[in-house]
Amino acid sequence: MHREKILEVQGLTKYFPIKKGVLSRKVDWLRAVYNVNFSVDKGETFALVGESGCGKSTTRKLLLRLLEADRGQVFFKGKNIFKLDSASLRELRKNLQVVFQDPYASLNPKWRIGSIIEEPLRIHKIGSPAERRARVEELMSMVGLYPEYYNRYPHEFSGGQRQRIGIARALALNPEVIIADEPVSALDVSIQAQILNMFKNLQEKLGLTYIFISHDLSVVKHISDRIAVMYLGEIVELASTCELFQNPKHPYTRALIASIPVPNPAKKKAFKQLEGEVPSPINPPSGCSFHPRCELAGEECKRQEPALLDLGEGHLIRCHRYKEKK
Amino acid sequence: MAIDKSNKPQSYMSLAFKQFKKNKLAVISFFMVMGIMLLGVFAPLIALEDPITPVLENKLQPGFWAGNKSHPLGTDELGRDIFSRIVYGTRISLKVGYMVIAITAVLGISLGLISAYYGKLIDLLLMRITDIFLSFPPLLLALAVVAILGTGLEKAMLAIALIYIPQMARIVRSVVLTVKELPYVEASRALGAGNLRIIVCHILPNILAPTVVYLTLLLADAILYTAALGFLGIGIDPSTPEWGAMLSNGRDYLLLGYWWVTVFPGLMIALSVLSFNLFGDGLREALDPKMDI
Numbered sequence: 001m002h003r004e005k006i007l008e009v010q011g012l013t014k015y016f017p018i019k020k021g022v023l024s025r026k027v028d029w030l031r032a033v034y035n036v037n038f039s040v041d042k043g044e045t046f047a048l049v050g051e052s053g054c055g056k057s058t059t060r061k062l063l064l065r066l067l068e069a070d071r072g073q074v075f076f077k078g079k080n081i082f083k084l085d086s087a088s089l090r091e092l093r094k095n096l097q098v099v100f101q102d103p104y105a106s107l108n109p110k111w112r113i114g115s116i117i118e119e120p121l122r123i124h125k126i127g128s129p130a131e132r133r134a135r136v137e138e139l140m141s142m143v144g145l146y147p148e149y150y151n152r153y154p155h156e157f158s159g160g161q162r163q164r165i166g167i168a169r170a171l172a173l174n175p176e177v178i179i180a181d182e183p184v185s186a187l188d189v190s191i192q193a194q195i196l197n198m199f200k201n202l203q204e205k206l207g208l209t210y211i212f213i214s215h216d217l218s219v220v221k222h223i224s225d226r227i228a229v230m231y232l233g234e235i236v237e238l239a240s241t242c243e244l245f246q247n248p249k250h251p252y253t254r255a256l257i258a259s260i261p262v263p264n265p266a267k268k269k270a271f272k273q274l275e276g277e278v279p280s281p282i283n284p285p286s287g288c289s290f291h292p293r294c295e296l297a298g299e300e301c302k303r304q305e306p307a308l309l310d311l312g313e314g315h316l317i318r319c320h321r322y323k324e325k326k
Numbered sequence: 327m328a329i330d331k332s333n334k335p336q337s338y339m340s341l342a343f344k345q346f347k348k349n350k351l352a353v354i355s356f357f358m359v360m361g362i363m364l365l366g367v368f369a370p371l372i373a374l375e376d377p378i379t380p381v382l383e384n385k386l387q388p389g390f391w392a393g394n395k396s397h398p399l400g401t402d403e404l405g406r407d408i409f410s411r412i413v414y415g416t417r418i419s420l421k422v423g424y425m426v427i428a429i430t431a432v433l434g435i436s437l438g439l440i441s442a443y444y445g446k447l448i449d450l451l452l453m454r455i456t457d458i459f460l461s462f463p464p465l466l467l468a469l470a471v472v473a474i475l476g477t478g479l480e481k482a483m484l485a486i487a488l489i490y491i492p493q494m495a496r497i498v499r500s501v502v503l504t505v506k507e508l509p510y511v512e513a514s515r516a517l518g519a520g521n522l523r524i525i526v527c528h529i530l531p532n533i534l535a536p537t538v539v540y541l542t543l544l545l546a547d548a549i550l551y552t553a554a555l556g557f558l559g560i561g562i563d564p565s566t567p568e569w570g571a572m573l574s575n576g577r578d579y580l581l582l583g584y585w586w587v588t589v590f591p592g593l594m595i596a597l598s599v600l601s602f603n604l605f606g607d608g609l610r611e612a613l614d615p616k617m618d619i
Contacts, residue, residue: 064516093518106509110531119527120517169513 006177006209007040007063012072014058018282031281032058034233036072037308040177045203045210047220047241049256050230051278056213059230060181063211064098065089076177094124097170101182103162107154113165114150120172139168143198160191164198171202179211184219196223218260221245226314229253232281232289235308239315249311249322251294288320296321345612352608358601366416373410377567380404386584400586402572403579408586411567412594418568419549419598422483426548427541429487434494435537441495442502443525453499456492464489465554472560479562486551490544497540501533535613542606546599553595569595 013035018028033055040046048056061067063074065081074081081092097120100106107116114136121132137147143164154162163183170178180199184192200223202208214220220227221241228238229252237250248254255274276293279285285292291301298321306320346352365372375397384405390398399408441452459467471485505511511528519527549569556562556570564571569591576587 061512066512066515090518093516096516098513098516100509100513102509106513108510108514108528108532119514119519123514123517123519123523166513169517173517 004042005039006042006077007211008075009036009038009063010073010075012036012059012062012074013070014055014062014067015070028282031233031284033062033069034284036230036233036235038228038235038238040209040211042176042209043203043207044225045212045223047212047214047224047227048230049214049217049220049227051215053278053281054230055233055281056215056230057181058233060098060179060211060213063179064096065092090124094120094173095176097173097175097178099163099166099170099178099180099183102186103159103166104154104186106166107162109154112151112153113145113157116154116165117168117172120169124173126173135172136168139171142171142202143168158191159187160195163187163191163195167195167198167202171206174206175208177209177211179213181213182215183212185214185216192219199223217256229256232278232284234289234318235316236290236318237316240313243313243315247315249315249317250290250319251296251322252290288318290319342612346608349608349611351604352611355601355604355608358597359605362416362598362601363420365413366420369413369417373407373413375407375410377406377410377414378565380406386579386587389586399590400584402587403575403584406567408572408590411572412569412590414567415569415572415591415594416598418479418562418566419552422479422486422552423545423548425483426487426490427545429483430490430494430544431537431541433487434491435498435533437491437495438498439502439525439529439533442499443506443521443529449499452495456495459488459492460496465551468551468555469558469560472555477560477562479566482552482555482562485555486548489551490547494537494540494544497536498533501536502529505529505532539606539610539613542609543603546602546606549595549602550599 012033014033016030016032017026018030019025020027036055036059038046048059050056058067062069063081065084069082076092076096079088079092081089084092107113111119114133117136117139118132121127121135126132127135133150137150140147140149145161145164145168149157154165157165163186167183183199184195187195196219199210199212203210210223212220212224217227224241226238226240227244228235229244229250230236231252237244237248237253239247244253245257248257252274259274274293279289279292285302287303288294288297288301288306291297294301300320304320306318308316308318309322310316346356381401382405384397384401385403387394387397387401387405389400389408394400397407397409399412402408402411437452437456441449462470467489468482468485471488472481475481475484506524506529511524514524514528552562552568553570553573556568556572557574559571559574562568562571564575572591573588573595576584576591580588
């Protein structure tokens with residue numbers, strides 16, 4: 001089946017300066033995102049997974065051009081989004097929307113939810129007030145909210161309902177791609193399932209493409225087609241969901257998958273937990289950034305940065321010694 | 327959640343109002359504040375005596391406690407009715423207070439917003455300038471400004487406003503710094519909103535609560551500083567019925583037994599400052615129970 005690339009990321013890199021003192025001297029650099037490459041096909045769900053601080057959310061901001069990247073390019077339907085002027089950037093924003101992690105902070109507490117969902121339509125001057133109202137009510141029923149709630153305020157809703165409001169807002173402009181940054185991590189498990197199912201249904205109905213950012217592999221397993229695992233700002237492994245879970249190659253991915261709790265008390269934990277802490281992104285380790293915690297690490301890992309290897313069928317990995325087993 | 331389709335939204339304001347009503351002290355202070363304002367607005371109807379022209383044959387008469395019906399709070403050293411002067415003084419204090427609030431609000435909010443929103447060099451520059459102003463003792467700063475600009479009610483207002491603009495800018499800046507990083511601001515930017523839209527629609531409404539509270543508390547302070555400037559005899563023309571000036575004039579007669587010349591203006595200053603402060607406190611609790619200034 002022919003797949004159309006909708007988003008392509010090449011060598012995306014972002015460092016943050018660390019400033020000190022009255023004169024804001026730059027004393028150091030924090031490596032937030034480092035040489036990230038991936039592409040997303042139309043209609044698929046692409047997941048970015050990693051622990052907190054690994055650069056997932058910075059990647060999101062770079063993709064939306066809320067931050068300027070230091071190096072690298074992002075192509076949306078063949079157009080380099082870092083080179084767009086402000087008018088085309090507005091057009092791009094229509095097609096690239098975002099759903100946030102915190103359903104409490106992502107809605108302006110002073111606005112009625114009708115206005116919140118209507119905001120994108122007003123910004124882009126779409127339709128008359130009556131048409132916009134009709135569209136908002138349509139969106140509300142699409143995400144499972146009563147249109148009667150139009151005049152209510154965000155504080156009158158539960159977390160799950162607020163997340164639905166956020167999703168309705170993201171859908172208002174009929175975007176092609178939605179970046180969901182930890183959309184369910186702030187919700188109860190029962191609500192998580194509801195929201196994830198809603199994401200799936202909306203994808204089928206509207207042909208959406210998702211970039212799904214999460215720290216939780218078990219959440220991602222249910223919704224995504226392909227998964228990229230990030231560690232210290234780098235993508236260390238990228239594969240289809242099925243391949244990644246059945247045949248994880250990178251020692252970090254293996255540790256992550258092994259750490260997913262299994263609801264079976266008879267099954268004992270057979271894996272060795274990862275030792276140590278994530279190294280500071282201010283002075284990332286030399287060579288492979290995972291080597292201080294890796295059980296397979298050898299001499300070359302300390303010295304040389306591993307390249308992204310293609311193992312075939314889109315399974316990419318950044319590791320020198322993935323062939324070795326322990 | 328039970329399915330409640332009734333279309334009665336609980337707005338932020340109605341919740342705040344409910345909260346405010348629970349606080350008895352705040353409600354009482356609200357009525358006192360309203361009373362003081364009405365006193366100022368209807369001054370010519372309440373105070374029938376001329377507050378400015380001296381009537382020397384009536385000087386230093388005691389008030390109602392001595393059975394004086396025409397001058398209930400007595401007369402001052404120039405024979406002017408103290409009650410009328412206090413009522414007219416309300417106008418002056420409120421006028422100065424509100425003008426100071428207006429100037430401070432406009433300049434303080436704009437400076438704080440610009441400083442926090444655009445950051446970098448502008449922030450550095452504006453904040454160092456506010457530092458300079460904040461490094462002076464407030465009353466000294468006001469005195470210096472009056473000394474430079476000369477006396478007059480308008481100049482006194484400006485001098486007092488200049489004390490508060492840097493403080494207001496600081497408060498607004500700190501709130502904007504938090505608000506501008508919130509996801510709903512980012513969401514709006516991701517939707518394609520411009521700076522102006524984000525400032526007006528998202529940031530301003532959400533910094534309103536601390537700003538309004540600060541401004542209400544400022545009114546009391548402004549009344550106090552006006553009185554202080556009046557007391558020191560600068561800023562305001564001596565014949566003007568200004569509470570601080572009245573207090574100052576009566577000082578010489580206090581030890582001679584003519585206590586009413588000083589006590590009533592003093593009481594009025596205390597009462598109005600207290601009510602505006604209590605009102606501001608009540609407002610703060612109602613608007614945001616978590617907030618501390």
